Amino acid sequence: MQIAMLGLGRMGSNMARKLLKDDHNVTIWNRSADRTQEIQKEFSSVTIASSIRDLKHLLQIPRIIWLMLPAGDATQAVLDEIAEIVDQNDVVVDGGNAYYKDTQLRYESFKNKRVRFLGIGVSGGVVAAETGYPLMVGGDKSAYEEIKPILDTLAKPQGGYDYFGEGGAGHFVKMIHNGIEYGIMQSLGEGFDVLSSAPYSFDLLKVAKLWQKGTLVSGFMLDRVIDALAKDPRLEQVVGEIGMASGETTWFVEQAKEENVPVEIIERSLEYRKRSQTDKKIQESFTAKMISALRNAFGGHEVKRK
Template identity: 40%
Template sequence: MQIGMVGLGKMGGNMAERLRRGGHEVVGYDRDPAVSDVSSLRELVDRLQAPRAVWVMVPAGEPTQLTVNELGELLDEGDLVIDGGNSHYVDDQRHAEELKAHGIGFVDCGVSGGVWGLQNGYALMCGGDKASVERLMPVFETLKPEGEDGFVHAGDVGAGHFAKMVHNGIEYGMMQAYAEGWELLEASDIVKDVRGSFSSWRTGTVIRSWLLDLLVRALDDDEHLDELKGYAQDSGEGRWTVQAAVDHAVPLPVITAALYARFASRQDDSPAMKMVAALRNQFGGHAVTSAAGSTEKGADSPGADVTPPREAQ
């Protein structure tokens, strides 16, 4: 099958390569001319035979919106656009309506597999009408891992990215649980082989997973993670998962806590913890640490002089 691929970064470039290895003809476009087959979206469209299929793998938000807008002007009735980035499912619904006005079909496809996808295949979660998804099945079959699993036509437009959003929310919770377990083991005086403990769980336990394999791989490279700073970014999908939970009145305490933990990781000096320290000093007289790093006496420290507040009238 012939397909256009817009965005040839780590994911898009490897996906294009996997499709080529599977016998498909891929015309790729990227702003980096060193990896691009064509110099513009117009040239990409001109190189494809009608009815065309163009897969978009650019960052969510404005980059995707601008790309969809331009493709809407360049493509013809009967052509298809696939958004394989990490777009918000609400944006998918808007993009589908915008393209429908030009007679252009739209499929959203959540893609998971990261840098290992070229070798192992990509898990694909698609949303859109049945005819459009079936038309793209040769591409999906090549991109997905071998075997029964790895692909789902999840539902209407937006369903693919909604499923991928929930997938990433679950991933947040799983990573946070592994991370907290690692921190506790590292803090223990009696566990001498933390890396070995995690590795022992990879076979025969209920918490074995690919994430656990990757955790052990990370410890192989840096056993105590001394070379890393405790800062974790979020792609936006964790936030969308929590917001969707609010919209649907579904409690997500684990995923929400994992998202907030990432926010906390970005604070070198947490404002909230400053207030916690100040309040502990006020009601309990606990010692506090100044911004300069020195420890100041609390009310329960020898020599401290703290006058109790007046009772409320």
């Protein structure tokens, strides 16, 4: 299936590679040429667009254009350019971490042009290039049905996808997912912090590996704990200054307040991350070090080291 992938960061580049490996007809675009050249060296079949406007003649109608760009101004600027070149029935997909209210407005704007818009929450981190992406889809239902061959490829072998409704529904589901993720990471960090300070000399990696064998706390994130501890058993080289990659958990908390739903665990985990930016005591805690190491393990996010 023919598709253009715009934005070749950690996620976008791996998604483009996954599609190319499955013999899709992929056109790529990125603001910096080095990323496009890397993929071109690996896949002679890839097409490179030198500009957004090039997509008008490089893609067959109906065009499928998928963005993997930072939420906010960067995404909006490219969508504004896309709006100038698309035709009726084309499909535009925003796979970034967009605010669901922005996605709702974009869906309505493109719908007025009779262009089909999808907002897709993409999860799984960098490891999903191999394990498969979980994809939370919202927007135009006919576009969802049309791009299923693409979703099938991206989800293989262990990921998945589903449609949750019109407009910003997919990004809403992803927003909630990311808030829950904050709580899980905070809990793991705090638990291993207590273990590391206990009156016993626990082998933390051994604990994590056993917990992964069918316990109630086993799962994807505990696998990442194992990855982190295998590299640095006491996280002695990690500085617990936790990065803030996107605003989704902030939006989660704001949404919960709008709905009058208490979300104390997630709200406090968000505040903890904010405080870690300046609080040296937090930065030295095992909790913050673990959260930083987890972000690096599953998302490839930069972690400060001593």
